[in-house]
Amino acid sequence: MVEILQGIHQVDGVNANSYLVFEEDGSLTLIDTGMSKDGKKILNYIQTNLSKKPSDLKTIIITHSHVDHIRGAYSVKKSTGAKVVIHTLDADYLSGDKKMPLPKGGVGFLFRILSPFFKSTPVKAEQKVNEGDKIGRLVIVHTPGHTPGSISVYDPQNRLIFVGDTIRYSKGKIEGPPKQFTPDMAEANKSITKISKFDFEILLGGHGDPLKQNGAQKVKDFAMTLQ
Secondary structure, three states, X not given: OOEEEOOEEEOOOOOOOOEEEEOOOOOEEEEOOOOOOHHHXXXXXXXXXXXXXXXXXXXXXXXXXXXXHHOOHHHHHHHHOOEEEEEHHHHHHHHOOOOOOXXXXXXXXXXXXXXXXXXXXXXXXXXXXXXXXXXXXXXXXXXXXXXXXXXXEEEOOOOEEEOOOOOEEEOOEEEOOOHHHOOOHHHHHHHHHHXXXXXXXEEEOOOEOOEOOOHHHHHHHHHHOOO
């Protein structure tokens, strides 16, 4: 059981971090869904670790439409009936109406060969969000660059922010998104600076480790190195 703080859980063993947030009414919100097999892990965590029913999951927020964050969406939605939320600019990638651009360089070539093995079942979002929209107490922050519709999700009550792949914290080091998977690094760097201006203690990324202390200041210091 991985409880970041009271009412905020990270689902262990999911490829691309997934988080469960308790809402004030006792329902759950899921941040990102991992790969297809991770849907079962998320549902098991809800029932075994949280003693909740699948139907208690009411909302699935997708930070961006890369396959390791969305592939579990179909199975989780099917099992829970939860509504899916994604930024307007990434919604067509999730629904399959547009194809996500391939990564740069040799990685892109490899992805082209392996793409049949990494297809995700299309999911139509019930809610398309934009800057400043709220899902309960959670505030949507548009942080593009890694994808056009990448978002961060700010929890002012807990002074915590979920940043998807825009920032990664691993082994005590802060990094931006991987360049080969980020079409617009200049825009991503602007998004990092934008995140640094929020009041938060804890930063939770789509990969890597939780940053649990002095998050805003550490991101500010990192953002200064990007100028």
